[in-house]
C-alpha cells in the first residue's frame with residue numbers, strides 16, 4: 490500500500506528533524522563535548538535563557554516556598570505533592586512511586602539519549618525545625634535552603650523554561666524529586682532498580698557551585714560493640730573490661746597506614762557510647778567508624794583491617810565484639826579506574842557548559858550525591874551545583890540566591906546539548 494501524503498510529509502519531517510539534530514542513535518560521539526556556543530544562536534534557546542532570567546524573582550520566591558514545606562527524610566510527601574502539582578501544570582506525565590519519588594516525564598520527539606535529572610526533596614532537619622526563610626540582602630537563611638530546596642526550585646524553573654518557550658528535545662527528559670537521599674540515596678536507588686536500562690545519563694542537582702563530581706566516594710559507617718559480664722569496681726581487678734578493649738581498638742585503628750595513592754582514604758571515630766555508672770565495669774562499650782574512599786578495593790581492605798584490629802583488641806581483653814553496619818555506600822573507583830568515564834560526553838559537555846558560563850568546572854572522580862547510585866551501576870552520572878552557599882546540615886545554613894540564576898541556565902544548556910534540540914513544529 491502506498492503511504493498517504495500525510496504520512497509521507499510526517500516522515501520527511503522526522504527525517505529532517507533527525508538531520509537537524511545530527512543524532513542518528515542514542516549515543517553521543519565518544520570523547521567529544523556535545524556543547525557548542527552556536528546553540529545559543531538559536532532564537533528558541535535564547536528565549537528559554539531569557540525566560541529563566543525574567544522569571545528569576547518568582548524562582549527565588551518559589552525556592553523560599555519549597556523550603557518552608559518541611560521535608561525530613563521519609564516525610565517528603567507534602568513537598569513532593571507541591572512538586573508533582575507544578576510538573577503536572579506544565580504538562581509532564583507525573584507519577585509518584587512506592588518510596589515517594591516524584592517523577593515527571595517530558596517526552597522527546599526523536600532519537601536521543603534519556604537524561605535523568607534528580608533533585609532530592611528531603612532534608613536532614615527534623616519535622617519540628619523552624620524552616621522559615623530569612624532574606625538578608627543577597628543571602629537566604631534557613632535550614633535546608635541550600636541542601637536541597639535550591640535544586641528543587643532550579644529544576645522546576647528549568648521545566649517551565651522548556652515548556653513556556655516550546656523547546657523540544659530529541660531524547661526523553663525525566664525529572665525526579667527524589668526521596669530519602671540523606672539516609673543513603675534510598676529514593677534514587679529505588680528508582681534505578683525499578684527502571685533498569687532507562688537512564689542513559691544521570692545528573693544529580695545537588696551540592697554547591699564548584700567542581701563537577703563524576704565519581705562516587707564509598708562510605709562505610711560501622712558500629713563496633715564490645716560486650717562483657719560487668720562487675721562492681723571492688724571486684725573488677727583482672728576482669729574483662731569492654732572499655733579497655735575499646736580503647737586498645739581505637740588506638741590500634743589510628744595506627745593504620747593509609748596509602749596516599751590509589752585514591753586515598755579517610756576515616757574517623759565519631760561516637761563513643763557505653764557504661765552508666767562510676768562504680769562498675771560497663772557491660773557494653775561502643776564506637777563508630779566512618780571510613781571513606783573512592784577506591785572499592787582499598788575501602789574493603791581497610792574495613793577488613795579495622796575489623797581484625799577490633800577482634801584482636803577484644804581477644805586481648807577476653808570480651809566479645811559485634812559489628813553493626815549502619816551504612817554501606819559503594820565506591821565508584823579512582824580517577825585511573827574512571828579514565829574512560831572522564832572522557833564521556835556527559836562530563837566533557839558539563840565541563841564546557843559551566844566553563845562557558847564562567848562557573849567553576851573542574852571534574853573530580855568523587856562525589857556524595859544521588860549520582861553515586863548511577864556511577865556504581867555503570868551509568869554516566871555527575872552532580873551539578875545549585876548555587877553558592879554553606880553550613881549545610883546545620884541550623885545556620887545559607888545560600889546566595891543570585892548564583893542560582895547561572896546554575897539554572899547551566900542545567901538547561903546541559904539538557905539541550907546532551908539530549909539534542911529538535912526543530913519540531915509548534916502547534
Ligand SMILES: [Zn+2]
Pocket residue numbers: 609636637670695696
Ligand atoms: Zn544534598
